[in-house]
Amino acid sequence: MKQTGLEVRPMFHWAPRRIEAHVKLCVLALQVQRTAEIRTGLSWARIAHLLGTLKAVRYVAERQTIVQRTKIGPELAGLLKTLGISALKQVMAMSEAAETPATS
Secondary structure (H helix, E strand, O other): OOOOOOOOOOOOOOOHHHHHHHHHHHHHHHHHHHHHHHHHOOOHHHHHHHHHOOOEEEEEEOOEEEEEEOOOOHHHHHHHHHHOOOOOOOEEEEEEOOOOOOOO
């Protein structure tokens, strides 16, 4: 595990079930990371950088809220395709803002 570049920090759990759950989650995260590296042939740092460019942005205008993803560049699109991950819709959510009662 020293060769993975996995950054860890101290976690303090005392209950056996929480310790077990934490270890399982760490192993699962490492497996996902290694699978992505093997499938793409890229380092985890590069994969994380590309995934970091994808963000969700919330716009609030008058009485409407829109959640939209940022544009997916060609390199990120290729990465997602290689990993078998379908891209999210451009507009992820739309909702009418609830009216706030006037305060006196």
